[in-house]
Amino acid sequence: MTLESNLANMSISGGSIPWLEKVKSAEKTCIIQDGKRKVHYKFDENEEMAEEYNMQTDVLVRRAWRRRGALKKDSDWEVELGDPEPMAVQNSGGGIGLMEANNMPYVVKRITRGNIEWRIRNLHYPLETYSVTATPSENCITVRTTNKKYFKKLFVPELERVGLVPKQENISFAHNLNVLIIMYKKPPEVLQAEQAVLAMIKSVKTIKNPDELPCNPS
Numbered sequence: 001m002t003l004e005s006n007l008a009n010m011s012i013s014g015g016s017i018p019w020l021e022k023v024k025s026a027e028k029t030c031i032i033q034d035g036k037r038k039v040h041y042k043f044d045e046n047e048e049m050a051e052e053y054n055m056q057t058d059v060l061v062r063r064a065w066r067r068r069g070a071l072k073k074d075s076d077w078e079v080e081l082g083d084p085e086p087m088a089v090q091n092s093g094g095g096i097g098l099m100e101a102n103n104m105p106y107v108v109k110r111i112t113r114g115n116i117e118w119r120i121r122n123l124h125y126p127l128e129t130y131s132v133t134a135t136p137s138e139n140c141i142t143v144r145t146t147n148k149k150y151f152k153k154l155f156v157p158e159l160e161r162v163g164l165v166p167k168q169e170n171i172s173f174a175h176n177l178n179v180l181i182i183m184y185k186k187p188p189e190v191l192q193a194e195q196a197v198l199a200m201i202k203s204v205k206t207i208k209n210p211d212e213l214p215c216n217p218s
Helices: 003-009 018-025 188-202
Strands: 027-033 036-044 047-054 060-067 078-081 088-090 096-098 106-111 115-121 130-135 140-145 151-155 171-176 179-185
Touching (some): 018 036, 018 188, 027 188, 047 188, 078 106, 106 151, 140 179
Antiparallel strands (some): 027 036, 036 047, 047 060, 060 078, 088 096, 106 115, 115 179, 130 140, 140 151, 171 179
């Protein structure tokens, strides 16, 4: 199936998916470096995105955004997916904040071929302490502890981009070595969108010289 037919077959209530149209229309630059396919997207003068894909699995391992504010100043890169910047953790809004203490809970988000995963580190309570529930009204997954020591909303832009909300039956979680591992099974719409984006970036001419890349996604 061609990229064009992939895009044509994907729709929300009969209309095209804005996320795919946005990615398709972006100015894209691609480079192969350190075993990863690194892609830079420029959407307009105020917004850009950087992604890194594992070359062996084609799985997205990192996505970061940079947006220019009202004063036209570049912000820091905001990590949506992958390891946070050194000495930084995700704040309550899903962005990046300074690490207050090494033992404070913090979230690292990853994806696999079949799941979206969050690992909340430095949570030492036993498994039965946690409640992980879908909150469709806010398009998020809510994490609570019965002792009221921890509360977190995990937003799922992957679902929002294809017009879906979280469903409880797709959520599972485990706890090991002070890490709460939350897994969300990707619905077919997310898998199809990922394949459509991957097809787009594989069609982009690859730059040979790393110095020519307009950003540093890492």
